[in-house]
Amino acid sequence: MQTNLADFIKGTADGDQAESILRSCVHCGFCTATCPTYQLLGDELDGPRGRIYLIKQVLEGVPATAKTQQHLDRCLTCRNCESTCPSGVQYGRLLDIGRKVVDRQVQRPLRQRVARAALAELLPRRWIFSPAMKAGQALRPLLPAALKQKVGKRTAPTAWPGRAHAHRMLVLDGCVQPSMAPNINAAAARVLDSLGVQLVVAPKAGCCGALRHHLDEQEAALADIRRNIDAWWPYVEGVDGGGAAVEGILMTASGCGVMVKDYGHLLAQDPAYADKAARISALTLDLSETLARFEPELRARLAGRQGPRVAYHPPCTLQHGQKIRGSVERLLGLAGVDVKLCQDSHLCCGSAGTYSVLQPALSTQLRDRKIANLEATGAQEIVSANIGCQSHLQGGTDLPVRHWIEVIDQALAAQPVPKAA
Structure with a gap:
């Protein structure tokens, strides 16, 4: 796909990346067949190929409109199109760039701005979200049906193993998971404890940054990322006082995992964090990747x-x-x-x-x-x-x-x- 980027983005890191991605697209349309929103709406502009054209137009200087913004908002960022694409188009990264540019040009209605700001500020802060979730769970029988579906039944936390092991891994608690499903990480810790691996939580780590990143709160997301890197780094270097350096950073939520594996890319232009971010991404493993190493032991057990x-x-x-x-x-x-x-x-x-x-x-x-x-x-x-x-x-x-x-x-x-x- 030929491109002619506008001066406002030409030669920038985002512009160079966007141009490379756009040029890799051969607009074959295979992606459209596996796009959930296209299947529901039947509109070319609500499929990956159409959204790529919209982003291309904006990056070439065509003013964005509220309709442009709406079509990009409707994308789930599921990246099914990336799995389908024969050309390896990195659609998710192009979408991030496109959304950022469009949101700078188009002011959202007040109601949207308030809702997005509330989500960006409340969900990543566990000290706010946890009490709110507990209150919602206590009042769940009285909640409207739509809200009740968002508030799951309360579950009592189960025991976390207390044994130390020579093999250690960090695990991310995240922001909403400890309140909504506290037993996921505890179950992972028990399973790995039985296999001789100790899971460790860094107290100062929090939201992985995905929530704010996908709400186009880019700088706030980068702040979340830097905070996590700072919280994890003593464990990565083995100077946290708990034993040897950790052998990996475990993700029990795949949404967090895909974000943390992208830290190296997101901070590639930050001279203070680029190398650390790349190291963190390299250490990050989904829980299934970690347990795959223990398949013989699990099979025997x-x-x-x-x-x-x-x-x-x-x-x-x-x-x-x-x-x-x-x-x-x-x-x-x-x-x-x-x-x-x-x-x-x-x-x-x-x-x-x-x-x-x-x-x-x-x-x-x-x-x-x-x-x-x-x-x-x-x-x-x-x-x-x-x-x-x-x-x-x-x-x-x-x-x-x-x-x-x-x-x-x-x-x-x-x-x-x-x-x-």
Whole structure:
């Protein structure tokens, strides 16, 4: 695709990147066939190819409009198009650049500005979100149906293992997961503890930055990223006082994982943080990548076990963002679980971070379609790998929805624990 960037962005880091991405697109349209919003709306401008043209026009100097902004807002950033694209177009990065430029040119209506600002300020701050979630859970029976779907039932936290091990990994608590599903990281810690790995939480680490980044609060997102790097660095260098340097940074939420793996790119122009950010990204692993290293031990521990039938929903941030496919299914299979993928398992469930709040109609349509396909598998429960997907799906079904690591934790708890060497 030929480009002629306008002077305001030509020669900048964003401009050079955007031009490279645009030139890699051959506008074949394969991406359109797997775009969830195009499937719902049937509008070329609500598919990746159309959005690429809109971004190209804006970067070449055509003034953005409210309609331009609306079409970009409707994108889930699921990156299914990247998995489909034969040319390897980095659509997600182009979209970030396009949204940033468009939001500078087009002022949103007051209601949108207030909603987006509230989400950007409240969700990443655990000291605000946690009490609010607890209050919502206490009052859940009285809440309107739409809000009740966003507020899951309260679950009591379970025990975190207290043993120290020579092998250590950091784990990110994040912002909303500790309040909405406190047992995910505890289950991961117990499973890894049984395999001789200690999970450590850095107290000063917080939101990964994805929430603000996708709300176009770019500088605030970079501040979140730098804070996390500062919080993790003593553990990376082994000077935190707890033992040897950590061997990795574990992500139990795939939405956080895809963001942290991108730290090196996002801070590549920051001389003070570029090298550290690249190191953090290189150390970051999804939970399924970590447990894959222990498949022989898990197979031996769980041999002969028969588990339930579960429907697995692979989050977009895992299968499209991180390009990790098949790992979770294989690990659940070791526990004797009958894992079913539903029809159109490659399509987004409609959660997409704050999308379910900002685009409720489209989000609900995608969720209801996904739920129908998941329930059609005849599964006894639904599992996923991202807190946003879990919460969103649970709001539309009576089947229990939980993180896949909780199934592995439950299976191991039913088996004899091997004696420590």
